[in-house]
Amino acid sequence: MGKKAISSETQLIPMLEAVVSYIDEGVIIADKQGNVIYLNPSASTLLDCSNHPISRLSDIKAFNFQRTLLRAAIQAGEVDAAGRPSGRFVTFEERLQLENDDRYLEFHTGFVDCFDHDDKMRLILIRNRTEQRRIEAVYKKRQSGFETNDPGMLDVVHRIQQIAPSDAFVLLQGDSGTGKTMLGRMIHNLSRRTQAPFIEVNCAAIPESLIESELFGHKKGAFTGATSDRAGRFQSAHQGTLFLDEISEVPLHLQAKLLRAIQDQELEMVGSDQTVKVDVRVITASNRNLRDMVDAGEFRADLFYRLAVIPLTIPSLCQRPGDIPLLINHFCSLLAARGYPTDIECNQEAMRMMMNYPWPGNVRELENAVEHGIICAVNKHVEPESLPQDIYNYFQKEHGEQTKTRDNEILQAHQIKSALEEADGNKSDAATLLGIDRTTLWRRMQRLGIH
Ligand SMILES: Nc1ncnc2c1ncn2[C@@H]1O[C@H](COP(=O)(O)OP(=O)(O)OP(=O)(O)O)[C@@H](O)[C@H]1O
Ligand SMILES: [Mg+2]
Structure with missing residues (x-):
């Protein structure tokens, strides 16, 4: 069976339309007055206008297409005697500031002949360059x-x-x-x-x-001491x-x-x-x-x-804790290049401390802490005590606070149990003995797990 050749442009159009509606690149066709004749789904996604119809180029909300085009045409020397874009193809990039992120789009645009129109049409091809820019x-x-x-x-x-x-x-x-x-x-x-x-x-x-x-x-x-x-x-x-x-x-x-x-x-x-x-x-x-x-x-x-x-x-280091391990590695490599040992490991507690320390001196303080940690490593391990005193003390204080709270709780539990014993288990009497009201006693017993 012989294959039937595509015989006319009209047969080609539905096929091309299917292709154009599938590709990732945006395609827009507009007349010279800026009325949009065709816009593929990618174009409306890229321009972030899926929610509002685009019947004219000026409906593009993310940026002013005509103004940017004119600027690009001027830069490329592609303006006609009336000061308008000449119609020859120009390429420009535009950064759209969208709600969640920035998007970098490359536009390639110029006039093309159209099958059944006397007038030329503006063809706009749009490519997403965001990943490349990143x-x-x-x-x-x-x-x-x-x-x-x-x-x-x-x-x-x-x-x-x-x-x-x-x-x-x-x-x-x-x-x-x-x-x-x-x-x-x-x-x-x-x-x-x-x-x-x-x-x-x-x-x-x-x-x-x-x-x-x-x-x-x-x-x-000019003044005393200004000898030259x-x-x-x-x-x-x-x-x-x-x-x-x-x-x-x-x-x-x-x-x-x-x-x-x-x-x-x-x-x-x-x-x-x-x-x-x-x-x-x-x-x-x-x-x-x-x-x-x-x-x-x-x-x-x-x-x-x-x-x-x-x-x-510039955000502080404590606002971007994810950068802490990255910077630790970076400073370790810089120190290795200066001849510091490369086989030092950081133990978990020291790492926990570095991840949770507020770093008032930011990256500079972290840089110094890494050097300190390597120099003061114990058996090739950075231990909590290998870290600078400020960091070590910060966690000692935290630890101290925890110990103090625990001691207080033990003491309270002991006092409550003695009072309950003395009052033969009567909570109102025990509360009176402790000098607190019954509800406070009940709350404390709940917290300390006394039944
Ligand atoms: N993101 C980073 N990556 C690698 N090194 C960094 C980074 N940020 C800072 N540093 C290093 O941390 C140290 C402090 O950085 P820098 O001097 O640029 O901070 P600064 O904000 O100018 O401080 P100051 O306010 O004291 O002038 C420098 O040694 C710098 O190389
Ligand atoms: Mg500085």
């Missing part, structure tokens, strides 16, 4: 030595990868030792400034009287990144000058009225809540808004 994020994270598997922290890393190439100012807020400096460096390394210097200044470590000259530099003779011209940190960071740690410690009277340097990228050295131009991306970090400081009048609001274009909050 893998890249984990890979880049590993390259930078920054370890985390915590969803909240991974979101921060994601955001960093997204904003690093721009020159946007970033404010990293989080407790001491959570990794702010490391993340600041990561932003720099992923930016176009990576070949230029990354200059770190801890504003809390410089005496207040010297902060101005440290940041902006000084001319010879000296460039400040802003100038040293020219074309690179200036990381201002503990920004909350910059005194109010200097904040206006700092704002000008950041905003206008120009400054005057102490003792000079000449303006120096700089090109610096500023990343700031603080373990105090700057917003609260603004409300309390301790930090200039205008400076805060300028610095916090991208505010990122």
Whole structure:
């Protein structure tokens, strides 16, 4: 029996429709006015619009398709004389911020001829790139030595990868030792400034009287001890990144000058009225809540808004206990590379303690605890007493509290039993002997298991 060839386009269409409705890629066909002629099920899932009908491209709620398309067309040089997308195919990526997660979608779109229409149609192909972006994020994270598997922290890393190439100012807020400096460096390394210097200044470590000259530099003779011209940190960071740690410690009277340097990228050295131009991306970090400081009048609001274009909050280690074993392994490997023994094992109780300790010093404290544990291991085992005193004491206190409660309970049970004996089992009399009411006695007997 000979196979019958598909003879016309009309016969092909139902087959193609079946294929298109099955594939994972989203497919949308729209006319030039933006009316949607066809949309496959994947497109509506990817665009998160299964619950509302899409009859026009402007019905896509997750982002503004036409605006993003125009931006992509401009970038690709594909605009016509009227300033509209030319219709030739362009590719762009869009990150949708959905309720539960971010989704990265790649769009490939342009005009195509259509079988029975005179006018061309816009074809939009959509591919889900989220998994690939996640893998890249984990890979880049590993390259930078920054370890985390915590969803909240991974979101921060994601955001960093997204904003690093721009020159946007970033404010990293989080407790001491959570990794702010490391993340600041990561932003720099992923930016176009990576070949230029990354200059770190801890504003809390410089005496207040010297902060101005440290940041902006000084001319010879500007003050006693200024024996020569000296460039400040802003100038040293020219074309690179200036990381201002503990920004909350910059005194109010200097904040206006700092704002000008950041905003206008120009400054005057102490003792000079000449303006120096700089090109610096500023990343700031603080373990105090700057917003609260603004409300309390301790930090200039205008400076805060300028610095916090991208505010990122770094979770404390106790908010991400899943990272503890990961970081322990990581620090063990780093120590092994420095020649520390590799055959040390951690016993269960020591591990339990590390998992339950609140880590007020965050990752830095954990890093030190791992080193301490390895150095003080007993017969190649990290025991509770191998851990730093602070951790050991924390659990001793917990243990002490438990012992005290148990001793109290034994004493109470003994007193109740004696009173009951003396009162010949009469609970009201026993309660009177104990100086408590009958219900309290009954409750205590229940708790202590006395019948
Ligand atoms: N996720 C991480 N993976 C690997 N190492 C980390 C991580 N987070 C922090 N560290 C390490 O912990 C230590 C403290 O990190 P870092 O100096 O970046 O914290 P910080 O928030 O800037 O602290 P501070 O507020 O005291 O300036 C560093 O040695 C850093 O390498
Ligand atoms: Mg730091």
